[in-house]
Amino acid sequence: MRSLFPVTDQTPAGGPEAASAPALTGVPDRAPAPTADRAPAPTADRAPAPTADRAPAPTADRAPAPADDREWSLDELADWYAYPETDRPVLRANMVSTLDGAAMHEGRSQPISCPADMRIFGTLRGLADAVVVGAETVRQEEYRPARARDAFAGRRAAAGQGPAPAIAVISASLDLDFSLPLFTEPLVPTLVLTGAAASAERREAAEKAGARVLIAGEGRGVEPGRVVAALAGQGLKRLLTEGGPTLLGQFVAADVLDELCLTVSPMLAAGDARRIAGGPRMTLPERFALASVLEEDGFLFTRYRRP
DSSP states (O other), X not given: OEEEESOOTTSOSXXXXXXXXXXXXXXXXXXXXXXXXXXXXXXXXXXXXXXXXXOOOOOTTSSOOOOTTSOOOHHHHHHHTOOOSOSSXXXXXXXXXXXXXXXXXXXXXXXXXXXXXXXXXXXXXXXXXXXXXXXXXXXXXXXXXXXXXXXHHHHHHHTTOOSSOEEEEEOSSOOOOTXXXXXXXXXXXXXXXXXXXXXXXXXXXXXXXXXEEEEOOSSSSOOHHHHXXXXXXXXXXXXXXXXXXXXXXXXXXXXXXXXXXXXXXXXXXXXXXXXXXXXXXXXXXXXXXXXXXXXXXXXXXXXXXXX
16 A cells, blocks of 8 residues: 655655555454445535634544555554544544446445455544444445454544444434344443324334434434534544445535545446435535545545644
8 A cells, every 4th residue: 555645755755656555454344334324425615714612623644554464453543533532522524436426336345355455444433432323224235333443543542532432323213233242242332212292102123122223304304514513512522424325425415424445446337337426416625635545455545634
């Protein structure tokens, strides 16, 4: 793996055929690849300059690129993708897309992914306080709780984080199987965010299963901006959304997405697969700033953030 941007003294010259590092190894468990709802891609019109209530953007070169003649360690990846140091919540999304814009193949993201993408996926989870996911993804993938990983234990303890990120499920109907391990076997309680008018019976069922219910909307539905505030109110400020596209689209339209980590897969899928984000149409497309690009085996691991 090598850094293409920001350009450093470790960035090899000569284009794609230049010597590249050995493939990443030690692929961690990727969350059951989210399907049609992997994670909506945030694209909301944001102010060109950060304001007082925006989290400061991390510097593009905060972590030096490891040398080309060896693989990147999980610790180096964690430094590279570290959240900005701020007291404000930061919402990051992680998605994968083919060259022609497909966010999945036959309903799953894994066919268009690769081991390095899954390794970065695990690193992003290892840095997060909470992983935000849509109910449809949970239902289709039988989502499991995040696990503790030795590679991130010291870093998480130093940051005052729990052993693993909490999974935060967004659901208006609370039509969820509360007998799943996600609710019965988590290291840290699973969170369920819903609206104030959601079924009292289903809320009680969630709490009996061990989940913590948070209200993030006045009606039955959830308001994306209130999701971030509700989680921050629980002390969860390093947020990662894994989808799906509907949820990501809502975050984009609500202008609450701070960063997008997008893997560009060197594949063509055609067909009618969904894009990484769906939902409300933006009045004007919002532009994000390129923070970094890593490359391995033709895959590009990009990171964009609000200017």
